[in-house]
Amino acid sequence: MKDIRDLSFDEWRDELVRIGEPAFRAGQIFDWIYKKGATRFEDMTNLGRDLQEKLGRAYLVGRLELFGVLRSKDRAEKYVFRLHDGSRIESVLIPAGNRATVCVSTQVGCKYACAFCASGRRGFVRHLTPSEIVGQVLFLRDHIDTALTNIVFMGMGEPFDNFENLIKAILILNSPHGLGIAARRMTVSTAGIIPGIERFKKLGLQVNLSISLHAATDAKRSGLMPVNRKYPLEKLLAACEDYLREGGRKLTLEYVLIKKVNDGAEDAARLARIAARLKAKINLIPFSPVIGLAFEVPEEGRVLDFRRKLEAGGVPVTLRHSKGRDIQAACGQLAGI
Ligand code: SAH
Numbered sequence: 001m002k003d004i005r006d007l008s009f010d011e012w013r014d015e016l017v018r019i020g021e022p023a024f025r026a027g028q029i030f031d032w033i034y035k036k037g038a039t040r041f042e043d044m045t046n047l048g049r050d051l052q053e054k055l056g057r058a059y060l061v062g063r064l065e066l067f068g069v070l071r072s073k074d075r076a077e078k079y080v081f082r083l084h085d086g087s088r089i090e091s092v093l094i095p096a097g098n099r100a101t102v103c104v105s106t107q108v109g110c111k112y113a114c115a116f117c118a119s120g121r122r123g124f125v126r127h128l129t130p131s132e133i134v135g136q137v138l139f140l141r142d143h144i145d146t147a148l149t150n151i152v153f154m155g156m157g158e159p160f161d162n163f164e165n166l167i168k169a170i171l172i173l174n175s176p177h178g179l180g181i182a183a184r185r186m187t188v189s190t191a192g193i194i195p196g197i198e199r200f201k202k203l204g205l206q207v208n209l210s211i212s213l214h215a216a217t218d219a220k221r222s223g224l225m226p227v228n229r230k231y232p233l234e235k236l237l238a239a240c241e242d243y244l245r246e247g248g249r250k251l252t253l254e255y256v257l258i259k260k261v262n263d264g265a266e267d268a269a270r271l272a273r274i275a276a277r278l279k280a281k282i283n284l285i286p287f288s289p290v291i292g293l294a295f296e297v298p299e300e301g302r303v304l305d306f307r308r309k310l311e312a313g314g315v316p317v318t319l320r321h322s323k324g325r326d327i328q329a330a331c332g333q334l335a336g337i
Contacts, residue, residue, distance in 0.1 A: 003062040004033065005131035008168055009177040019058075021051065029055075030177040037142045039063050062131040064139050076324030079140065080336070083108070083132060087125055088336045091136040091155055092329045093144065101150040104136045106166055107157025108336060112191050114214075114225045116256055118290045118328075118335040119156045127162040133169035137179065151181060154189045154210075156334045160196025170207060183207045189254060194231045194239045201243045210252040210283065211240060215262050216270035224262070240278050251280040256332065257303055258287045259296040268306050272313030281316045288322050288330035 013026035032038040092103040108125035183206035215221035221228040322330035
């Protein structure tokens with residue numbers, strides 16, 4: 001059985017035509033799935049009995065099974081889903097007034113083993129399918145009152161390591177036949193997988209890109225992020241420049257601030273130079289504690305001081321006080337176990 005939610009609108013239309021159905025049915029069925037939240041063909045009342053049965057024999061409409069919800073003091077919510085193979089994934093809902101951002105996972109576990117992150121500690125299990133990626137957003141849309149305005153691919157996993165499924169999910173979320181979420185309201189975050197940045201650039205999507213930098217020298221970055229040995233800083237920055245030159249939208253550099261590890265004056269000066277070179281904004285994220293890790297959270301004064309140093313270098317900075325720490329839902333705390 002094929003999951004229709006693994007297909008982009010164009011793929012589904014081609015598929016229907018291939019099985020001898022008129023192309024206009026594709027829009028009707030996508031409407032049922034993405035606008036009305038239907039998961040059973042017998043509920044799609046304008047299709048006719050024969051078509052409902054024919055589709056039911058060959059296709060299914062995947063949906064996620066909720067395992068549990070945790071609500072944090074600061075209103076962030078962690079949704080844990082159990083997949084058909086028993087794996088668990090997590091999505092975080094981050095409300096802001098009457099709007100909300102959803103942080104979605106793209107893999108079960110992660111291959112990249114950044115020293116400060118919970119997701120990599122359990123190792124890699126598998127890629128999520130497009131249906132499982134989109135399913136996280138759909139589930140939330142159908143179960144909460146708040147309007148979902150932004151999608152960030154910053155949950156468990158490395159989006160560019162699951163490139164094709166990520167892009168298909170983006171197309172489905174973006175399509176007017178799908179969820180109709182504007183590309184500019186979506187952000188992909190990468191640990192700096194250069195081939196991914198290059199492929200992403202070629203697609204010319206209007207989706208935002210964030211680079212997880214976290215250190216401004218190779219020695220320090222390789223210590224925190226083993227991926228830096230494969231894709232070292234200078235090559236990464238050159239790939240970013242290339243991305244911008246060829247029309248990519250403004251980049252954001254994420255920087256997890258860890259006490260006495262990367263929060264010194266020299267770190268700030270180097271980071272400011274990199275940001276200036278890329279004309280990028282810096283998103284400063286105070287380290288979120290991870291069970292079993294010895295890294296420490298920097299004091300607020302130290303964080304503000306680091307920010308001032310960057311701003312003095314003329315770099316725009318946003319400070320992300322990551323929500324949901326008390327329920328292990330903050331940046332870097334998603335482990336899906
Ligand atoms: N693999 C992608 C997507 C994960 S996004 C990436 O690396 O960008 C999650 C963001 O949270 C990344 O910037 C990640 O580096 C950051 N992060 C990881 N562990 C963290 C922690 N303990 N505290 C704060 N941020 C963390």
